[in-house]
Amino acid sequence: MSVKDFYEILGCSEEATHEDLKSAFHKLILKSHPDKVQDSNKDAVEFHQIQEAWNVLSKPESRKLYDVERKQTKLEEESIVVLARITSDELYPKNEELAYQCRCGSEYIVDKEDLQNYEQFYVACDECTFYISVKVNKNSLNHSSSDSFGT
Numbered sequence: 001m002s003v004k005d006f007y008e009i010l011g012c013s014e015e016a017t018h019e020d021l022k023s024a025f026h027k028l029i030l031k032s033h034p035d036k037v038q039d040s041n042k043d044a045v046e047f048h049q050i051q052e053a054w055n056v057l058s059k060p061e062s063r064k065l066y067d068v069e070r071k072q073t074k075l076e077e078e079s080i081v082v083l084a085r086i087t088s089d090e091l092y093p094k095n096e097e098l099a100y101q102c103r104c105g106s107e108y109i110v111d112k113e114d115l116q117n118y119e120q121f122y123v124a125c126d127e128c129t130f131y132i133s134v135k136v137n138k139n140s141l142n143h144s145s146s147d148s149f150g151t
């Protein structure tokens with residue numbers, strides 16, 4: 001795993017209470033204190049990580065922020081395979097909606113309303129497990145609507 005998981009470092013689940021985290025931290029810190037162990041290089045790193053994890057998870061505000069961040073990272077790492085990152089300019093009109101060609105031969109269908117409502121969003125392919133990330137180009141949205149009224 002590329003991102004350090006503070007809960008994993010403390011050996012706790014994300015449901016753990018403050019008291020759970022606290023006692024896990026105290027146990028680990030005793031075990032891995034650089035003064036008490038032989039392999040000081042490896043354990044100095046571990047010691048540092050335990051402290052860092054506790055620093056973040058011991059405060060309700062920073063724990064909350066970390067939880068949100070961790071959730072997003074997991075979503076991106078585990079369940080979403082992003083085939084392409086495009087802007088809304090690259091979508092082509094299809095029926096009443098917009099579309100983008102998927103590698104599998106199917107298409108990503110984008111609701112035009114989504115372009116008004118979001119800055120950036122993910123769209124799932126109907127046929128396969130890929131997603132695309134669509135970044136909305138607000139400027140060109142405005143242009144095309146004023147163009148259509150003519151000058």
Ligand SMILES: [Zn+2]
Nearest residue numbers: 102104125128
């Ligand atoms: Zn597909």
